[in-house]
Structure formats: structure tokens, C-alpha cells
Amino acid sequence: MALADLALPEKAAFFPRFFKAGKGEYAEGDQFIGVTVPDQRKVAKEFRDKISVEELSEVLSSEIHEHRHCALLILVAKFEKSKDSSEKEAMVSFYLQHRKHINNWDLVDNSCYKILGRHCFDKEDHRILEDLATEEDLWSKRMAVVSTMHYVKRGEFDLMKKLVLKNLNHPHDLIHKANGWLLREMGGKNEAELLDFLKKHYRKMPRTTLRYAIEKLDESIRQDFLKGRI
Template identity: 25%
Template sequence: MDLFLSLERKFKAASDKEVSKQQEAYLRHHFKCYGIKSPERRMLYKELIKAAKRQAKIDWQLLDKCWQSDYREYHHFVLDYLLAMSQFITYNDCSRLEFYARHQQWWDSIDVLTKVFGNLSLKDDKVMNLLSEWSLDQDFWMRRLAIEHQLGFKEKTNTDILSLFILRNTGSQEFFINKAIGWALRDYSKYNKVWVKDFISNHYDELSTLSIREGSKYL
């Protein structure tokens, strides 16, 4: 059975032109959309992902084909699939994952791939070498991924890395970078308010107004 064609049939059957217009406008027309809201979309491929878990093997051929599509629903399927199959992802898969991160870029896909790489970094120290390189990348989406990769880490957060990646990106005029810095600080402040408060105080003149506002939300 061709799983891509199966997905295609399901997506087309569930498409909604009005929702499609809204979604494409929200994504600034970077992608096409069938117009399927997230809960319904996830239900369409729920069993497919369950089957993949039982097989304990990632179908990279399917994922690659989906990522090549112009329709955002396929990209979201790939992202949901990767999160569900994270236990089967290894360092050897990083080149494929990097390809996904560098293509079909927008904040919604980058922020999920951030979780994928973050989870992997806890299992394999070699991933940190990649993230360190990306924190200086010319592509600001890759820098965003690096800055945010410790979201949700709580006590596992490496504050030296958090500080380093943020300070490598201060002075940026890019909204998505300054937002990422703020989110990274805000997230860690839920676990360690003192560290974040001190960091913002010590680097107040270097941080953007947006980063400070976002980072201070829970202080």
C-alpha cells in the first residue's frame, strides 16, 4: 500500500476551501494548504503513526516524499511522526533532519524540529556540536532552532549553553531570533527565576526590548 497516496486521499477528502484560504494567509502564502484543522488532521494519520511505532522503524522514504510536497499538511504529518518516533531517532539521522530544518522553513516547523533535536541532544552529546555550529549559522531559522533546543528541559538545562547561544545572537534585528531568545529565557524562568533575572540584568543593554519583555513574563 502506498502510504503517501493514502495520506493524499485522506487530505483531499477532508479539505475545506475557506479554511485553506485562512491558513495560507496565516502562513503568508509560503505554502499551500488543504484547509484541515490540526485535531482533524492528526486523526487522519493517527493509525499510520501507531503502525510505525509497532514496526519500530522510521519510514524515511515516506517522510522525504511528504517533505517535498507544497502542502503544509504533509509537513505537519512528518513533524508529528518524528515526535512520536523520537525514541528511534539517532545521531546518524541528523543529516536528514537538518535537511528538513533547512527546507520548507517557517516558525511552526522549526519549533517542532527544535524539540526533535533537543530530545536527541539528551541522548547523544555529539548533537551539541551541530547545535553549536547552527547557533552561528547564516540561516536565522537554524540559529532559532539552536537557541530554543532546551525548551522544557527544566533541571536538565545547561545554562552555559543557554547563555552562549543567546549571547551569540544578541544585536540581531530579526524578529524570530529576538522572540526565540525571549522564549528560551521565559521557559527557563519557570524553573529558575533567579538565574533568568540575573541574566537579563547582566545583559540588559545587549538584549532587545522584545527578548526582555518575553523573558521577563514570569519573573
């Protein structure tokens, strides 16, 4: 595969630590060959029109992390290019059917809002994301909230806030971080919306979520939230 020609041994040694693939970690057993994301994007661009969605199934089922990530980059590129609604529906179904292989934060974050988020927003039907948020699987929950990025970028915050609250006190910090990240993005679009949300909920937030959410606020306001003065 084209990715093998771009593999770097030093990256192959580093990535398992970076992506927490060690024993007992959330990506235990994931395998890496050491291809950087910029190089994966080059391969995805090259193969977007050369490989079918059906053929992507084998790549997305690979044990190699970079294979799965590159397959998702290709799927996103195909989805964004397509003007055919039935074709796009098929890609959404493909994505959901293969989500057991979308099992690390980068795989989720670089694909879900560009496919699921855009699809649900355009259809004005949020049930896919609401259902994912109720699943026990860590990656499904992260997929649900990160998919609302498409909504947030367009100034719609209600679904994101609903899903953040649904899993606000989930035990895993990858959900805390995702929740805080989406809240911060909302603040970038509308700071008043963020402040209103935080005033109501910050005292029961995990500290990581709060720190992510307030990262771009003025230092005096940040300290007020961190020290519970609001």
C-alpha cells in the same frame, strides 16, 4: 492523502496570512490546504507505523505546509518510540538533511527540540546546535535556540544562554521571540537564573526579547526592567 479529507476552505484562506506567506514575507509562496493541527496529529498517529522514514522524504518535500508539518509530527513520534540508537541517529541525519523544508516557525518549534535537542542532550554533544546557530539561515538559527528547550526542561541553561547571546541582536523578530521564549522558560524553572541573566544583558536586548522573557515575572519587576530601573 488522508490530510486532504480533513481540509477546511476557511482555514486554507486564513493560514497564508497567519503564517506570513504573502509577497515579501518570511514564508512567501508557502501553500496551504487548511488542515488544523489537531487533525494533523490524528493523521500522524494513524500513519506513524505505516510509513517509513525514507517514505517521509517525499511528504516533507511537499509544497503544502500541512504535508510538511504532518511529516515532522510522524518523525517526532517515530523518534520518541524508537529504542534503537542507530535508528535514532538515522532520524537525526534525516532531519538535518531535510531542514530546508523545515521553513516556518511552527515546523521548527514542534519538532526540533524533540529530535535535535533530545539527541544532543542525551549524547552530551552540543555541536549540531552550535553549528546551526552560526548559519545565516533564519530557520537554522531558530532551530538552534529552540532545540535547547529540551535542556531547559531538565534544568540545564548554559547552552541556551550561550546561543541566545550569540544571536541576541539578530535583525529578525522571530529570533527575538524565540530567545525571549526560551529565557522565559528558564525563568519558569529557576527565576533567580533568569533575573541574573537579565540584569547583565537586558539593556542591550531587543524590546521583543525582553517582553517575552519577563512575561511571567511579578508586575513590579517587569516594570523595573521595562523602564530601565534595574
